[in-house]
Amino acid sequence: MTFINYAAREINCKIVYYGPGLCGKTTNIQFIYDKTGTAAKGKLISLATESERTLFFDFLPIELGTIRGFRTRFHLYTVPGQVFYDASRKLILKGADGIVFVADSQEARMDANLESIRNLKENLREHGVAFDKVPYVLQINKRDLATAVPRPAIEKALRLKNEPVFEAVASRGTGVFETLKAVVKTVLMDLNTR
Amino acid sequence: MWDIARGGSAGMAVSDLVLHEADHRRLTAILDGLRQDANAKVTFLIDKNGQQLAATGHLDGLDPTSLAALTAGNVAATDGLAKLLGETEFATLFHEGEHDHLHINVVSGTAILVVIFDERSSLGLVRLRVKKCSIELGSILEEIVARSRAQRTSTVGSYAQFAEITDDDIDALFN
Numbered sequence: 001m002t003f004i005n006y007a008a009r010e011i012n013c014k015i016v017y018y019g020p021g022l023c024g025k026t027t028n029i030q031f032i033y034d035k036t037g038t039a040a041k042g043k044l045i046s047l048a049t050e051s052e053r054t055l056f057f058d059f060l061p062i063e064l065g066t067i068r069g070f071r072t073r074f075h076l077y078t079v080p081g082q083v084f085y086d087a088s089r090k091l092i093l094k095g096a097d098g099i100v101f102v103a104d105s106q107e108a109r110m111d112a113n114l115e116s117i118r119n120l121k122e123n124l125r126e127h128g129v130a131f132d133k134v135p136y137v138l139q140i141n142k143r144d145l146a147t148a149v150p151r152p153a154i155e156k157a158l159r160l161k162n163e164p165v166f167e168a169v170a171s172r173g174t175g176v177f178e179t180l181k182a183v184v185k186t187v188l189m190d191l192n193t194r
Numbered sequence: 195m196w197d198i199a200r201g202g203s204a205g206m207a208v209s210d211l212v213l214h215e216a217d218h219r220r221l222t223a224i225l226d227g228l229r230q231d232a233n234a235k236v237t238f239l240i241d242k243n244g245q246q247l248a249a250t251g252h253l254d255g256l257d258p259t260s261l262a263a264l265t266a267g268n269v270a271a272t273d274g275l276a277k278l279l280g281e282t283e284f285a286t287l288f289h290e291g292e293h294d295h296l297h298i299n300v301v302s303g304t305a306i307l308v309v310i311f312d313e314r315s316s317l318g319l320v321r322l323r324v325k326k327c328s329i330e331l332g333s334i335l336e337e338i339v340a341r342s343r344a345q346r347t348s349t350v351g352s353y354a355q356f357a358e359i360t361d362d363d364i365d366a367l368f369n
Contacts, residue, residue: 003245012245042259047267056267061259064367067359072367075244075263091270095243177368185364192357 002097002191010071013187014095015180018120019102020112021053021081024141027170028102029058029076032180035173036062054080057092064184074184081116090123098135098187100179102170103158105140105148113158132161135186139179141168213247217338221248224327224334225307232323234311235294239331241305242266251310261308265298269306286324288317299324302332304339 003012017025026046033044042061049055058078063071077096079089093099101120103113121131140154151167159165164182168175225237229251236251238258244266246258268287276284287298297309297320307328309320 003241003243014243043257045260045264056271059260059263059267061263067363067367087274088271091267091274094270181364181368184367185361188359188364192359 002187004070009069010073011067011188011191012073012075013097013184014075014077015098015100015183015187016093016096017076017078017100017102018089018093018116019081020104020109020116021083023081023102023104023109023113023116024168024170025078025081025102026054026058028100028139028141028168028176028179029060029078031170031173031176032062032076033060035177040064053082054078055085056080056088067188072184072188076180083115083119086119086123089119090126093120093123094127096129096134097190098137098183100137100139100183101158102168103138103140103154105142105154106145107147107149110149110154110157117158117160135183135190136161136163137179137183137186138163138165139168139170139175140165141170141175143167143174144169144172213338217334218248220334221331222250224330226250228309228323228327231327232309232311232320233315234309234320236308236310238262238308239301239305240265240308242269247305265306265308269298269300286321290317297321297324299328301328302335305331305335307331 004010005012017028019025026048029044033041040063045059046054047056047058057080058076060076061073062076063073065072077092079085079092099120101117124131124134138159140151140158142148151165155165164186166175166179166182168179170176221239225239225248228234229237234251236249236253236256238249238251238261239247240262241247244263246262249258272284272287276282283300283303285300287296289296289298294310294312295317297311297317299307299309301307307324309324311320
């Protein structure tokens, strides 16, 4: 549901970071906020619990520059990863132009990754969106941990439609902007097909 | 022309809205009338995804992007609550602050009308005026949606101007 404003010459897109609890969705957004100039970003809003777990969503509006004479503005959202917040996840997912799935590389979290992808597909279907069609990028996060599963094994389990894949250590910023760039690209290229 | 087109890829849910400059002027005129009649500080209209369609009043010091996103989130969460109770929606929300108050009303199922007011007005007055102008806003929105759908089915290449976006264009955004 890209929002194109011809008078203001703006393209507005919604990107949702999805994934299991504690996989690093908020860390991605926080890093983007920290490294983006003041003029190009709005406030970072985090609706979180007292223990800093995402309760409803994080929201960060950023402006990336001009393309074909249009300012490109992206609304970045994260969903709450914890299983019991599914109703909230479904609400945030609505109207997404692109999705980043942040996977947790730790072996102990592989089941949670799989469950989260299954949940993503189900929630997309309930919104009438085909998973096969939606602009989508896979980020495998926490690559620095000793318990990280080798990339080929993660890709075999989680890469479902030949989507771009990025290894990341979001806490240090590694792979964060590469992931963002890839999802922005798939979203903007998707405009061509409409 | 102020043209807002929302759509999706093949197979995705599609919801288009094409708003022309004339529509924008009509919506703004109604919002401005409401602001004066209700003695409110700010009135604005956003879509259910949190994008601002029109606004009037003293917006200085406000962060309209955050306000719109949080309002849409608020309405979405309340819609979820309504469905749990077997209701279609809770069309009106009211948040009472110490100084400023927020009146939120879903219009025509597609947009959200927000009124910010203080002690110079009252909830009763705002509610009355919102009810009155919601009908007018609703009919314009329905007209816009109907026309957008007709236009969508008859137009090829709604996004033709973006058909030639290249890798270099996207690289440039990140340089």
